[in-house]
Amino acid sequence: xxxVVLRDVRKTxxxxxxxxxxxxxxxxxxxxxVLVGPSGCxxxxxxxxxAGLETITSGDIDIGGRIVNQIEPADRDIAMVFQNYAxxxxxxxxxxxxxxxxxxxxxxxxxxxxxxEAARILELTTMLDRKPKQLSGGxxxxxxxxxxxxxxxxxxxxxxxxxxxxxKLRIAMRVEIRKLQRRLQTTSIYVTHDQLEAMxxxxxxxxxxxxRVEQIGNPLDIxxxxxxxxxxxxxxxxxxxxxxxxxxEIRAQFAGDSRATSEAGxxxxxxxxxxxxxxxxxxxxxxxxxxxxIERVGAETFIYGTRQHEIQGVAANPGELPPGEVIVRIxxxxxxxxxxxxxxxxxxxxxxxxxxxxxxxxxx
Amino acid sequence: xxxxRPWNDIIxxxxxxLGVFIVAFPxxxxxxxxxxxxxxxxxxxxxxxLGGHALENYYRAIFVGGSRTAPEPVGRLLLNSFISAIGIAxxxxxxxxxxxxxxxxxxxxxxxxxxxIIFVTLMLPVEVRIYPTYKVVAxxxxxxxxxxxxxxxxxxxxxxxxxxxxxMTVPDExxxxxxxxxxxxxxxxxxxxxxxxxxxxxxxxVIQFIYGWNQYLWPLLITxxxxxxxxxxxxxxxxVTTDELAEWQLAMATAVLAMLxxxxxxxxxxxxxVRGLVETEK
Numbered sequence: 090x091x092x093v094v095l096r097d098v099r100k101t102x103x104x105x106x107x108x109x110x111x112x113x114x115x116x117x118x119x120x121x122x123v124l125v126g127p128s129g130c131x132x133x134x135x136x137x138x139x140a141g142l143e144t145i146t147s148g149d150i151d152i153g154g155r156i157v158n159q160i161e162p163a164d165r166d167i168a169m170v171f172q173n174y175a176x177x178x179x180x181x182x183x184x185x186x187x188x189x190x191x192x193x194x195x196x197x198x199x200x201x202x203x204x205x206e207a208a209r210i211l212e213l214t215t216m217l218d219r220k221p222k223q224l225s226g227g228x229x230x231x232x233x234x235x236x237x238x239x240x241x242x243x244x245x246x247x248x249x250x251x252x253x254x255x256x257k258l259r260i261a262m263r264v265e266i267r268k269l270q271r272r273l274q275t276t277s278i279y280v281t282h283d284q285l286e287a288m289x290x291x292x293x294x295x296x297x298x299x300x301r302v303e304q305i306g307n308p309l310d311i312x313x314x315x316x317x318x319x320x321x322x323x324x325x326x327x328x329x330x331x332x333x334x335x336x337x338e339i340r341a342q343f344a345g346d347s348r349a350t351s352e353a354g355x356x357x358x359x360x361x362x363x364x365x366x367x368x369x370x371x372x373x374x375x376x377x378x379x380x381x382x383i384e385r386v387g388a389e390t391f392i393y394g395t396r397q398h399e400i401q402g403v404a405a406n407p408g409e410l411p412p413g414e415v416i417v418r419i420x421x422x423x424x425x426x427x428x429x430x431x432x433x434x435x436x437x438x439x440x441x442x443x444x445x446x447x448x449x450x451x452x453x
Numbered sequence: 454x455x456x457x458r459p460w461n462d463i464i465x466x467x468x469x470x471l472g473v474f475i476v477a478f479p480x481x482x483x484x485x486x487x488x489x490x491x492x493x494x495x496x497x498x499x500x501x502x503l504g505g506h507a508l509e510n511y512y513r514a515i516f517v518g519g520s521r522t523a524p525e526p527v528g529r530l531l532l533n534s535f536i537s538a539i540g541i542a543x544x545x546x547x548x549x550x551x552x553x554x555x556x557x558x559x560x561x562x563x564x565x566x567x568x569x570i571i572f573v574t575l576m577l578p579v580e581v582r583i584y585p586t587y588k589v590v591a592x593x594x595x596x597x598x599x600x601x602x603x604x605x606x607x608x609x610x611x612x613x614x615x616x617x618x619x620x621m622t623v624p625d626e627x628x629x630x631x632x633x634x635x636x637x638x639x640x641x642x643x644x645x646x647x648x649x650x651x652x653x654x655x656x657x658x659v660i661q662f663i664y665g666w667n668q669y670l671w672p673l674l675i676t677x678x679x680x681x682x683x684x685x686x687x688x689x690x691x692x693v694t695t696d697e698l699a700e701w702q703l704a705m706a707t708a709v710l711a712m713l714x715x716x717x718x719x720x721x722x723x724x725x726x727v728r729g730l731v732e733t734e735k
Contacts, residue, residue, distance in 0.1 A: 142629050163635035175626035179648040188644070189634035
């Protein structure tokens, strides 16, 4: 059991491209840390640096009180689950799991005990003699997990392990991974671009963007108090509505709050925080929208509307809406008609204010 | 492009059949000639049906040897050919798989240069570098030895390229998983890369065995003793006579025998061979 500490970790490639621009965080013993961010943000690179598959340009990575910068992957006491599983195609399931132990010259009876135990946990007992080719995607994924478990490492590293599975299986495996990790109490670092996976799995969530950490914290805290507009639009689906505060329409509603009007540049409201109502809420905000499109998904309905007076938006971030568009999420399937004019209102405590560059949160 | 026009099929089959006939006819004549006696073959009117001397001719070719001009029986020549062809094929596979491993998986100074130098040797077959190669082999006292027959031919750019292409299709994650599993470069090669390369190795073996078997110029140059000749040079010597008729029926029997091992290799390794050349799934 071990904690993992990163201190000002940087990675610069030979060509001068800076992939990781100084990252600090700590994952406590037995915690499940998820690195999330859009593709190219450096999250996989960071994981591979922890694994020892990429060199570290500067900074320290500390696993269980030992700085591992110069230590070979095999000697870091970690196990990794790869996106494409990376099972040895010519070896049986049993040998895939036993291979790493054999390389460590573990006695054969002990290997057998560990493999059988892992197979039992993962329900692979009947498949130990098969080759990876004869398994389904979900089964291969479990073998990859098994290969990590039998090592009994200090840290599990997961590199988007579920992205090759279909949606249903992904949800099932997500729950299984979490249950397994709770049971084994092994410190884990998990990379994903799927914010839902990130929210559901993480004890600590690290949101990354272009080689930097945007925010670290408990997933719910991050959801409720995103530190930047990037985090606000990345965590939560559909994304938070972000609109410039310049427009008089909105500014008028904050007239009483001098800090909001002087420092804040961007207003954010989550789609689920709106209520469709003809009455405004004191201190809250009301937007007049024209309904452009409606998506009914059964339990809830998404309404896409445009604001009538304003067609300006905020700088484009991943997952962000086009300028002037607002998503409203309402429960049930009853929705206004397309073309109808509606008033969407949100209470003051559900409003998020950010500085004009989006880099800073301003608490109301 | 799946079209069904009967005429296309008929024309295609006609052309292919003609091609097969052109290729197969000389082989057929050789087989027929090996079953007649010397007088019939030399008579100028080659029969196209089997003769009655097959057993006698093959017995003489294999165990007794021809006349004074080719005193070694074919058995010995076949053995020589077999040893050098196997030696060349195995040697080429060992050298090229190792050099491809180095070029693909190791980062060392002048890696690209090394690769291009290997690539350039494609343009330097034995025929081009024959004098210096002969000189080296002679200085090393390897004339009339198996080593002399094999060693100068085992460096193979083709094999290196083939393995390089194959290694590049092996997912990097497999190497990374091996590293995390505590397998060093040697273990990764032995436990993972080699088992995955089996079909590629088989394909290369077939090609290189036939290449080694068919060597003519090189064995002709460096073997002077009859007991070290290969079968391909042996056939030639059977036909060069000074004061008597060449024993064509024996030469043809020998030629037929010389065809058998490569044919056997192709037949037995065909399945692996085809998979090795077309397989993409890893």
